[in-house]
Every structure is written in structure tokens, then in C-alpha cells.
Amino acid sequence: MAMWRIGTTTIHKVVEAEVAVSPTVALRTEDTALLKRYPWPGPGYSRADGSFLISVHGLVVDTGTRRILVDTCVGNGRVSVPMLRMLDTAWLEDLTALGYPPESIDTVVCTHLHFDHVGWNTRLVDGKWAPTFPRARHLVTRVEWDHWSGENDAGLEDTMRPLVRAGLVDLVATDHQVCDGVRLEAAPGHTPGQVAVVVESGEERAVITGDLVHHPVQFIEPDVPSLADVDATVAAATRRAFVTRYADTGTLVIGTHFPAPTAGLLRRGGDGTVRFVADGPRPVRSPADRRREVADEDFETRVEEARQATMTGWDFGWLKGRADGEGPFWDYERHARALLPRAESLLDIDTGGGELLASLAPLPPRTVATENWMPNLPLARQRLSSLGVEVQRAAGSDLPPGPFDLILNRHGLLDAASVRAALAPGGRLLTQQVGSRNQLELNEALGIPSPADSGSWTLAVAVRALEDAGLHVTTAREAMSPYTFRDIGAVFYQLRAIPWQFPGFELAGHETALRRLDRHIRSTGGFTVHDHRFLIEARARS
Secondary structure, eight states: OOEEEETTEEEEEEEEEEEEEOHHHHTOOOOTTTGGGSOOSSGGGSOTTSOEEEEEEEEEEEOSSOEEEEOOOSOTTOSSSSSSTTOOOOHHHHHHHTTOOGGGOOEEEOSSOSHHHHGGGEEEETTEEEESSTTOEEEEEHHHHHHHTTSOOHHHHHHTHHHHHTTOEEEEOTTOEEETTEEEEEOOSSSTTOEEEEEEETTEEEEEOGGGOSSTHHHHSTTSOOTTOSOHHHHHHHHHHHHHHHTTTTOEEEOTTOOSSOEEEEEEOTTSOEEEESOSSOOOOOHHHHHHHHHHHHHHHHHHHHHHOOOOTTOOGGGBTTEEEOOOSSOHHHHHHHHGGGOSEEEEESOTTSHHHHHTOSOOSEEEEEOOOGGGHHHHHHHHGGGTOEEEOOOTTSOOOOOEEEEEEESSOOOHHHHHHHEEEEEEEEEEEEOTTTTHHHHHHHTOOOSSOTTSSOHHHHHHHHHHTTEEEEEEEEEEEEEEEOSHHHHHHHHHHOGGGSTTOOHHHHHHHHHHHHHHHHHHSOEEEEEEEEEEEEEEOO
16 A cells, blocks of 8 residues: 655555546546546556546545544445445455554544545444444534535435444534644535645645545646536636645645555646646555556456457357366267267257357258357358358247257257247257356356346256257256356456346446456466356157
């Protein structure tokens, strides 16, 4: 974690999460080139995809006699927050590891009452929200409290009212002197009673911004509003006044939501334009900090590689060396080859890009393949046309007219009645299906519920459906095979490849979970899930 020294006072940054956000959303601007116009002190301020990082962190101000925590992030297990729900981070343990256990904090400053600044005010104890810092006075400006406390806000009910009931809250003025060398400074607009925190020791000064800015581009273009600004006009005026007060003064500006490097100076160029530059007192970095930075850089590189990787058909070759697994104990391709010599006609359902079907050549005189996903259709037609295969766009329940001696279906939609109607008397079906318990460990790690009940698509369910449709099942096998992701890029690629299993997944909303998974992979060598597969061979009754 970063640390800055201001005279004899130290300021420590304790990160809870980092989230990639689009400037067109977080900053309410349609200017997609906004961040590209200016130089920034670190890659998190303007990323290749146009997004930037929002860091959610607390700041411990240690004067030597006082331990003041400025803002307490989102907190674990929050269900009422608009984003970063149900976090499970080690933020409190990280704070303790720095030498600041909860009981040692004597003051908590809430710059304002948005959910990502008050979350760790409380934590669940025996099913109830209890003060996390029981010996601390919790400072909130009276203006801020009066604005929000009358609303039916579930977040305040969890994060602030337990403190009020415990008598731990002090309502103060926006220019309140916290102690010698630490004072509040009004910063309205984002919320009515928001404050910045000014830290002074000897000849040095730092200011913690609160949410008067979410990105330093707002120092340069103060009229660019933040998403949640209550009064954009007042917020812009606050930013202008802040720049006038602190530019070219040597004051270290510490951004409450800035990624690394989180602190810098405001300097005016020859044209009068202000810039945020990583200068002045430098963070003191331990070897552990550097390892974390290297890991962060590697995370972004691997995710970007996976994002840019080309996906063609059902070719998962990009994962070679990045993920490995045993696969089921049977060989689908060998089973298919064994059935081909007895077939004069063949239907391959959901052929993907035609990769597997092409590998089975020579094929029966009449071979038809279906595929319903548009990006795969041209690939399948290009690959299979030279083999005399007709490729049709069709869903698994809308099959070409039969009869077919053999129907193959590897990981496609299996509609028992349609299959029975398309099979010739005595015809064979061979299918390998992805079961509903497939890779559920990954859903759990990301906090994304599976779209289907875990028991909804199993060997027993499929066998019953086929037999009810009039087929005789001759082979039925099921397996849960381990599959291990060796780097976070492989995980991200998988999420792209099978999006239907992870509804609502997006990098911005799940980056915290992915980074936690990345740390797990680095520390243990991999993240293992289980592939749920079952194989069925069935025959149509004559």
C-alpha cells in the first residue's frame, strides 16, 4: 500500500477495489476522446479501451498522536449498494497489517455519505450491523447529514444509524478542525455537505479530495460533471476554487478515487492550463508494493490479450498452455467414427465452425449440418462445402427433414421430439451434452448466479426425455472432469466464449472478483473448476 509523509505526519492508502469505468458514464460526458487529449501519470488514468480506473480506498492519517481514517469504502456483504455488491475483501485485514487494527482508530472522517465512503463504518456481527471502529468518533458535516438522513436509504440504515444509536457520531461544521494539523474544507456540489481533508505539518501540506473529482481531467475541464453530482454547477465552481487555491503551491493532492500514482501536484503550464503531475513527496514502496504493481500490470496485459484474441467457431486453441483438463473418460470422436460406416445419411446438430465434423471425413453421401449462431455459419460453410456438406441455419428444435440414419450432436441443443422425428427407423443418435453443473465454481467466484438450476440438465433428465420421445438409450455416461485455468487471461477468454453461462458479466462490474481470482491463481498455481458432461447413444425403435 502507498504511503506519503507530510512533515511528521504519514498518510497510508488502503485499497479495497479498483473498477474500470467509461468516462461517458462516470463523468457524464459524450466526449469519448476526453482522456486522450492530455498526458497522465499512470496507465490507470486512460486505458487502451478508453476506460479509466476508479480506486476505492481509505486513507489513514497518522499524526503521531491521532489515527484518523478518511472514508471507509464499500464494506463486505452489502446488498443495498448500487454496485460492488456482496464484496468479500481483506480490506480490514490489510488495515490491521499496516499497524492500524480497528480498535486503534480514534477518528473516522466521512467526506460525504455515498455508499463507497461509509461501508466499513459497520460490519456484520451475529447477523447485525455493528460499529467496526468502536473507539472512534465518526465525523459527518451537519449539512450532509441533514440532506440525506430524511431519506429512506437502506445504506444509511446499515452504515450510519447503528453508529448514531451507539452515540459515536459527531455532526460538525464544514470547516471543522479535527486536530492540530488536520482540518475539513467545504467541497460542495457532489453532495451538499461534502468536505476535503487538509493535512499540514511543518512546511508541507496535503489535501484529500473527497469526490470533488473522480478523475484529474476535471481539474483541467471543471465543467465535466461526475455521475452522482447533486448540483453540477456548484461542483464545477468547487473544482475551479480548488485549482485556484492549490495549483503551483506545492500542495500534495491525494485523489480519493485516483489509481496509482494516487497523489501529485497541480501545476500550470505556460498557457495557464493546469496539469496533474506525479511529483512532490513520493510514496514509500515496500517490496510487497512492487510485487502488487507488477501483478496489476500483468493482470491488465493478460486480460487485454484475451479480449483481443480471435474466436472462430468452437476452436479453443488459444487456451493451450493457459488451461488444462482431463476431459471425460470417453472419446466422443471415436464413438462417432464407429457409427459412421453404417450410415447413408448424417445430420450434425449445432456444428459450430464445422471443425469436428470435417475431422470425421469421409462422410455419408447425404450429410447436413445445422448451426444457429450467425458468426459460425460462414466458417462452417467455408470448411464443409468441399466435403459436400449442406449447412443450414436452424435451431436445435427446428431440424431439416429426415430421415437420417445418424444424428450427431456435440454440445448442441437437444430436443428429443425433434430428434425422434428426424431419425430413420433404427437410426442412431450420439450426443455429448454440457450439463447444468458445468463450471459452477466460476459462477460462484464471480458472484454470478447460474442461469439454470444445477439439476435441470443432467444425464437422468436427458435419458428420460429421449425415452419418452420413443428412443431406446443404449449408452449413458456422465462425468465431472477437473479443468484448471493457469492464468486470468484464460478465465476471461472462457467468459467471452460462453457468455450465456455468466449473464450480466462485464469487466467493469466484476474486475474486483477477477483480481481476487488472479491472486488465487498466482498463489496456488491455478483455479480448478469441473466440466459437467454426459454422453448418450440411443436408437430409434423400428
